[in-house]
Amino acid sequence: MFITRECDYAVRVVRALWGESRLSVSDICEKESVTAPFAYKILKKLQKAEIVKGYRGVHGGYSLNEGLDELTLYDIYSAIDPEMFIIECLDPKYSCIRDGQNGMPCLVHKELVRVQDELVNLLKRKTIQQIMEEA
Template identity: 40%
Template sequence: MIITRETDYAIRILRSLADLQLKNIREISDEQMVPRQFAYKISKKLERAGFIEIIRGAQGGCRLTRDLHDITLMDIINVMERENMITSCLDGDFQCPYHRRYGFCDVHEALAGVQGKLSAYLATIHLYDIMFPHGGPAPVKASGASRDAL
């Protein structure tokens, strides 16, 4: 599992929206240095995941809908990455020739343990803590958020 450019861009888009202001993709893209064609694609994934709302029209834009304290790095990785395993042999559809020949694979078992620990750890890292390690801004509230402040 590697944090890809797409995941990095998703975090940047959410960081731009942390102030709870309605912003269009051009503003977000310019502010966060995310190529516009990626920003459009990623924002749609973030909307489907329920992290942002996209309002269409001349006065539209994007708005954060979830509290950044409640979104983990693992949440973003799961939304952005089709394959979030550290190696392809952990994918359920992977057909391991070694396992097929010998009926077991110690390497697979060891890597599965690493994957489990890494996934569990990433699920403890909240986006707010990544974006604002020293406290940062405390906007009022994202609509639909479960806390009084971000």
């Protein structure tokens, strides 16, 4: 999993909504320097993951659907990119010609699985609220 620009911007969207009852997309974009088309795409994924709630109509907009005391970076990143792998060979759908070659498992693969697991644990370690309150 490389943290993509889309993942980074999703955190920005959540940060913009923090402490707000409801914001329009244009307000989110202005607060966090995100383009509107990109914000809509991100908000759609965050809404599908039930991280944000969308409101229609004249007074529409978006708000956080759950408290930041429950939400982690992992939750946001996985909402945007559910298949977060640091390298493609960790994807179960990927077929590596070197794994199992000569009857031996790929030892590099085994180490990368440990690295991936550690990264996931670190992303789950703190809530967004804990991160925001450190400042």
